[in-house]
Amino acid sequence: NTITVTPTQAVGAAGTLIDDFDTTTQTVLASDPGSSTDDFALVAPESIGGERDLSVALTSIASSLQLAANDTVTGILVFDASSGATGSRRVTYDGVDGDAATLDATGLGGIDLTASDSVGLRFRIGADQASTLVVRVYTSATDFSIANIAIPVTGGAPTDTLIVRYGDFTVVGGTGADFTNVGAIEFAIETGTAVDAQIDVIETASVVVQTADFQNFESLSLGNFVFRDTNNNGIADVGEPGIGNVTVELYE
Secondary structure, three states: OOOOOOHHHHOOEEEEEEEOOOOOOEEEEEEOOOOOEEEEEEEOOOOHHHEEEEEEEEOOOOOEEEEEEOOOOOOOEEEEEOOOOOEEEEEEEOOOOOOOOOOOOOOOOOEOOOHHHEEEEEEEEEEOOOOEEEEEEEOOOOOEEEEEEEOOEOOOOOOEEEEEEHHHOEEEEOOOOOOOOEOEEEEEEOOOOOOOEEEEEEEEEEOOOOOOOOOOOOOOOOOOOOEOOOOOOOOOOOOOOEOOOOOOOOOO
16 A cells, blocks of 8 residues: 655644734844844734744845735735845834734743644745755743744745654753743844845644545464374374364354
8 A cells, every 4th residue: 555645745734823814914124234133013813823023133234124914916925125234123022012022921821732633834935045944942931941943945935844853952042942831923134145035924833634544454364283182281282183074064
């Protein structure tokens, strides 16, 4: 027998939606000359916790960094950078507090990211060059974990699927994140020069289980020897005589 796993099944089943960027429009921009930082908190019903916080900080000169949701590209989170631009661009989910500058590490109220047997976070994502996505998950301000994951190089479009398993995270603060009790989530691009990237959707993902019945037996045969089992061990031992003219009947 054969079990066939399709490409769709291989990337898991969708669980809890973190964000699909399909409804609200939101943009932050840092530039030189101009302001080197920008942040924006916006009520976003399509995002986990009901609010999306965007922030950007520019560390280079004569350049710009932008982070835009459902703006420059409809339904997509766009990380845009001019030539030579460095700095950080971050999206945070920490509940509705109207504050994109300060993290509320318990703002999501203890969401269980492992619900529906989820094993990790799944992104539809892509970047124009080798770069790293930083993922931070908080249970509290002192208990959190981080994963640093290479973003697929796609030319920039969100055409690849990236799975970040909960086992990929490293404990950084306290006892680390408890993924059954999550208070805040952050995604960021914080390194690289002039990195452009896009994210289509962020959600949890669970394993797709395929089952099949396989024949697994050894062929058996019924013999033609009836004997007196004098020691009652079920084996025809030397010296145990055969018995002739016995009719054996089998029943199912």
